[in-house]
Amino acid sequence: MKSIVVYPPKQPVKAEIKLVASKSECNRALIINALTGFQCELSNVSEARDSQTMMRLLDSKDEVADVIDAGTTMRFLTAYYSVTNQTKIMTGTPRMCERPIGILVDALRILGADIEYQKEEGYPPLKLNGFNYSGEHKLVMRGDVSSQYISALLMIAPELPSGLTIQLEGEVGSRPYIEMTLNQMAYFGIDYKADWQANTITVPPLKYQPKPYAIESDWSGASYWYSIVALSENAEVELLGLKQNSLQGDSAIVKIMRHLGVESEFTDRGVLLTKIPAAASIGWDFTDCPDLAQTVAVCCAVKDIRLSMTGIESLKIKETDRVFALQQELKKLGAELTEIEKDHLYEVSRISNFQPLELPSIHTYDDHRMAMAFAPAGMVAPIRIEEPGVVVKSYPGYWKDLSKVTVWEEKEI
Ligand SMILES: O=C(O)C1=C[C@@H](OP(=O)(O)O)[C@@H](O)[C@H](O)C1
Numbered sequence: 001m002k003s004i005v006v007y008p009p010k011q012p013v014k015a016e017i018k019l020v021a022s023k024s025e026c027n028r029a030l031i032i033n034a035l036t037g038f039q040c041e042l043s044n045v046s047e048a049r050d051s052q053t054m055m056r057l058l059d060s061k062d063e064v065a066d067v068i069d070a071g072t073t074m075r076f077l078t079a080y081y082s083v084t085n086q087t088k089i090m091t092g093t094p095r096m097c098e099r100p101i102g103i104l105v106d107a108l109r110i111l112g113a114d115i116e117y118q119k120e121e122g123y124p125p126l127k128l129n130g131f132n133y134s135g136e137h138k139l140v141m142r143g144d145v146s147s148q149y150i151s152a153l154l155m156i157a158p159e160l161p162s163g164l165t166i167q168l169e170g171e172v173g174s175r176p177y178i179e180m181t182l183n184q185m186a187y188f189g190i191d192y193k194a195d196w197q198a199n200t201i202t203v204p205p206l207k208y209q210p211k212p213y214a215i216e217s218d219w220s221g222a223s224y225w226y227s228i229v230a231l232s233e234n235a236e237v238e239l240l241g242l243k244q245n246s247l248q249g250d251s252a253i254v255k256i257m258r259h260l261g262v263e264s265e266f267t268d269r270g271v272l273l274t275k276i277p278a279a280a281s282i283g284w285d286f287t288d289c290p291d292l293a294q295t296v297a298v299c300c301a302v303k304d305i306r307l308s309m310t311g312i313e314s315l316k317i318k319e320t321d322r323v324f325a326l327q328q329e330l331k332k333l334g335a336e337l338t339e340i341e342k343d344h345l346y347e348v349s350r351i352s353n354f355q356p357l358e359l360p361s362i363h364t365y366d367d368h369r370m371a372m373a374f375a376p377a378g379m380v381a382p383i384r385i386e387e388p389g390v391v392v393k394s395y396p397g398y399w400k401d402l403s404k405v406t407v408w409e410e411k412e413i
């Protein structure tokens with residue numbers, strides 16, 4: 001098995017990092033572009049495999065669309081291929097075929113999509129047999145499982161003859177991702193109405209206006225750099241291509257990391273990270289920013305900051321069961337993730353010092369965020385990351401960028 005061992009830096013951490021572009025913003029821009037008949041000029045297109053897969057599949061005439069492990073690609077394309085009346089088989093990795101899609105399929109069927117499950121009800125692989133508009137223009141659906149179903153439907157909504165109203169039920173998770181979708185739709189000329197008191201969104205039937213669009217750098221990718229700064233003795237890092245008024249909810253990392261010892265100063269090129277004193281404990285609700293949970297959990301575990309976490313239920317249906325994965329791997333750093341209140345409140349705390357006698361070897365569970373969240377612990381003591389290639393899903397240049405601040409070596413185990 002391949003692995004990378006990360007060693008603590010011998011000198012102060014000082015770097016300028018040109019971050020990868022956001023795969024979330026990019027995948028939305030790619031779908032909207034497709035709906036304009038590919039007339040937009042997109043710049044800073046993401047190198048993330050999830051976005052490269054989206055581009056490949058939008059361009060492909062093959063019947064089988066294999067999304068690999070890209071959740072947004074699976075959900076957004078299922079809606080796009082349906083409304084554009086394409087016959088496709090949607091599939092992905094074994095894990096993708098364990099990630100639920102029933103809520104989206106039910107909604108698309110109500111609108112007129114003919115979709116069959118090829119194996120298990122509610123899960124990929126799917127067979128899409130085309131679209132025959134039912135005339136329905138109002139959907140009531142759960143908002144507490146994955147926001148990606150909602151974004152997928154919103155993006156195709158202007159194409160429907162009567163537009164679409166979506167009424168969301170339950171506590172809406174990952175809401176900033178829904179807002180990102182709506183903001184990008186508005187940029188391309190769609191005049192929507194969102195009432196967050198009533199959890200109702202209405203999109204009129206309209207044509208997307210083709211325009212140039214520049215994709216912002218990835219705030220989820222930025223979070224690992226915040227953790228690197230938080231865990232280094234001496235550090236100053238400038239992250240290029242990030243904006244203060246971002247469409248990405250993971251820009252919440254700015255506020256979270258103030259408690260963990262990192263100050264952010266926005267410059268005309270991005271954001272400059274410097275060190276400040278850290279708090280002894282923090283509580284955070286990750287409902288709006290689930291992809292930050294692993295970064296913050298590992299950083300707190302290593303810094304011995306007691307962390308209370310809520311809003312992490314959706315982590316169980318992502319690239320892996322991230323709650324289980326964190327529980328297993330944090331133990332190797334001498335820390336614990338404990339469930340205090342079932343499916344609601346969790347706590348990260350230390351049980352022994354993080355200066356391990358043996359090299360901890362972190363299993364990554366086919367999850368890019370496990371690799372990228374644990375590697376910053378190497379700023380304090382050497383750490384081994386197994387299957388480091390998983391980072392390609394969202395941040396292919398992660399290891400190359402990391403070599404700008406510290407030493408790591410590849411080792412076969
Ligand atoms: O819409 C998006 O781009 C995403 C939404 C989130 O998923 P959920 O809505 O399933 O939480 C997030 O975890 C994922 O990485 C990207």
Ligand SMILES: C=C(OP(=O)(O)O)C(=O)O
Binds near residue numbers: 318394
């Ligand atoms: C959950 C993620 O992605 P997706 O759901 O799009 O596979 C992620 O990138 O952390």
